[in-house]
């Protein structure tokens with residue numbers, strides 16, 4: 001879109017995101033001798049427990065190779081040997097199809113995309129600018145708010161340097177705010193992942209669904225500290241690493257015949273169950289029998305991290321635990337990334353596009369971002385040509401009003417409530433849920449919501465308070481949509497609904 005003026009607003013450094021930490025790679029069919037679209041479609045549907053939208057799965061997987069070639073044209077480097085792409089395998093995939101750049105694929109993709117953006121004079125990047133809320137007719141004086149016809153006119157944005165909130169109006173707005181891992185105590189997500197986009201679309205009355213489906217990654221590096229845990233990529237198990245109890249005993253054969261290569265939800269529940277039985281803090285990932293040279297070549301970042309933590313993966317097991325990783329639900333979008341709000345698009349992990357269903361197949365999310373990003377851009381070009389925008393309303397959007405608000409003098413209230421929320425979600429609404437835990441969570445969530453609303457109503461906004469408010473909204477949606485479930489699907493597991501036992505032979 002060389003003629004359109006584009007502003008990218010991001011709340012941290014321009015490269016800080018979940019994308020930066022993606023290790024395993026991008027799932028895409030490239031080796032048509034052994035692999036084909038149907039196999040990738042079947043694997044995606046199986047992981048999603050059939051809750052995926054087939055037409056979306058087909059579209060994304062078939063568009064994948066074109067979007068992958070585009071990335072290469074923009075300068076992204078993928079690992080090759082003798083002129084052929086090196087293809088990795090991850091849990092749930094029946095073929096080797098993961099293209100990667102060592103174990104820092106996301107960072108490499110981001111590097112190439114940021115360099116491409118820098119060469120585009122029509123794109124302005126505003127780092128350390130925090131989006132507080134979307135602007136809809138609700139903000140325009142004299143407009144009647146019609147739930148059936150909501151229009152988006154841009155967003156209110158806090159400039160973190162001068163603490164001023166400004167309005168940015170736009171014909172088209174696109175939300176790509178990533179996941180919400182910090183609604184739990186332990187997550188593989190960086191600190192930016194606070195579900196902001198999902199929360200502000202929900203507050204603007206946009207449709208948000210499938211929030212009950214949160215994927216826990218089975219193998220995050222165990223740490224005594226809460227917060228962001230380092231991920232030990234699934235590709236390590238794909239290359240032959242085995243899961244063991246602390247005493248060296250095997251256990252995955254009890255849960256699935258694919259053992260270590262079963263889909264994430266199964267492996268995460270298996271570890272969660274074994275930890276509950278043994279009372280241990282972690283299980284071990286045994287890489288001792290793997291080809292050491294290949295390991296260092298394929299996973300240099302993981303290898304270095306282990307050494308930094310005093311673990312030699314070739315002589316001892318890597319201690320791992322499940323951690324909150326990827327949100328399948330989010331803002332409802334169609335195949336072009338259009339949300340239920342007019343002129344508002346959403347792309348990536350903040351969406352429920354229909355691709356992942358009840359559980360995401362490993363390495364399908366970078367693919368989703370690429371395909372939907374492209375489709376949203378194409379649709380935007382079309383809409384800009386039609387030019388059916390409400391220019392009077394866009395002009396009438398008022399500035400942000402802080403009258404009567406005061407500076408918050410006790411930030412401890414925000415950090416305390418955030419910890420309370422994360423504890424509650426981790427104890428009551430995590431890998432294995434139950435009716436009574438969910439009911440208790442609903443009650444506790446309400447108490448936290450009321451305390452946060454009180455703070456919000458009199459305080460001058462800070463990103464910390466706004467993120468807390470967003471996490472509270474996200475927790476509300478997860479609990480509410482979990483309580484509506486009548487059967488277990490994919491990543492969602494309520495032990496009171498279980499028709500199948502957790503282990504194969506029970």
Ligand SMILES: Cc1cc2nc3c(=O)[nH]c(=O)nc-3n(C[C@H](O)[C@H](O)[C@H](O)COP(=O)(O)OP(=O)(O)OC[C@H]3O[C@@H](n4cnc5c(N)ncnc54)[C@H](O)[C@@H]3O)c2cc1C
Nearest residue numbers: 011017018019022023024025131178196348349363365366
């Ligand atoms: C450790 C790890 C490993 C992973 N490995 C893989 C993998 O190998 N393959 C794969 O396919 N997927 C992987 N994933 C998942 C994948 O990386 C993410 O789902 C994907 O990158 C999300 O991209 P996104 O563009 O939707 O969001 P992000 O990349 O998270 O970007 C969101 C952006 O929005 C900004 N933002 C958020 N809120 C606001 C706000 N209020 N105001 C302004 N800006 C805001 C953030 O600062 C950030 O820049 C991994 C995830 C993690 C955490």
